[in-house]
Amino acid sequence: MNLPDHLVDVPDPEITPNSTIHQVEMSGMDEEVAINDKKFDMQRIDDRQQVGNVEVWRITNTNDMEGGMLHPYHMHGTQFRIISRNGHAPYPNELGLKDTVSVNPGEEVKIKVWFNHTGVFMNHCHIIEHEDGGMMAQFEIFDPDNPKTYKLMDMDTLMNAFAKERGVSIDDLDIPGMDM
Numbered sequence: 001m002n003l004p005d006h007l008v009d010v011p012d013p014e015i016t017p018n019s020t021i022h023q024v025e026m027s028g029m030d031e032e033v034a035i036n037d038k039k040f041d042m043q044r045i046d047d048r049q050q051v052g053n054v055e056v057w058r059i060t061n062t063n064d065m066e067g068g069m070l071h072p073y074h075m076h077g078t079q080f081r082i083i084s085r086n087g088h089a090p091y092p093n094e095l096g097l098k099d100t101v102s103v104n105p106g107e108e109v110k111i112k113v114w115f116n117h118t119g120v121f122m123n124h125c126h127i128i129e130h131e132d133g134g135m136m137a138q139f140e141i142f143d144p145d146n147p148k149t150y151k152l153m154d155m156d157t158l159m160n161a162f163a164k165e166r167g168v169s170i171d172d173l174d175i176p177g178m179d180m
């Protein structure tokens, strides 16, 4: 069986002129992990992007190249293209649509990101211990002609629901990694 010469067209839209360059600095290891020096807070919107725009997100990993950790950066609600890794072209296996990109210690990866839907989405390190340790943020995709307000989950509601589901006292619960 022969493969066709051309399998798929990968979308590659133009970056919206004069749009924001978003900064995501991933730092730390173990329990010290953070994004832009912050732990996750369900009540905080960390970044915003206009729906339909194509914007650059600059992802860095401040870990030391000697003994530091890779952080696989993941975004919900979209698939993105990798523009560059440390100022060079991405690797051949990074030319397709992505929802996660590995960022090694000391590296800077630029991606271009676009969204077709408004809403509140999450971005986080995809190592589950880091994600649980608060290496997570959230951003709003907004439509300036149709602004929305969101009721974001709060810690009391979450803790009470969790305690009820588990049939335990709220005093016996500990959810680490949250900025409270």
Ligand SMILES: [Cu+2]
Pocket: 033, 070, 071, 072, 125, 126, 127, 130, 131, 135
């Ligand atoms: Cu990580």
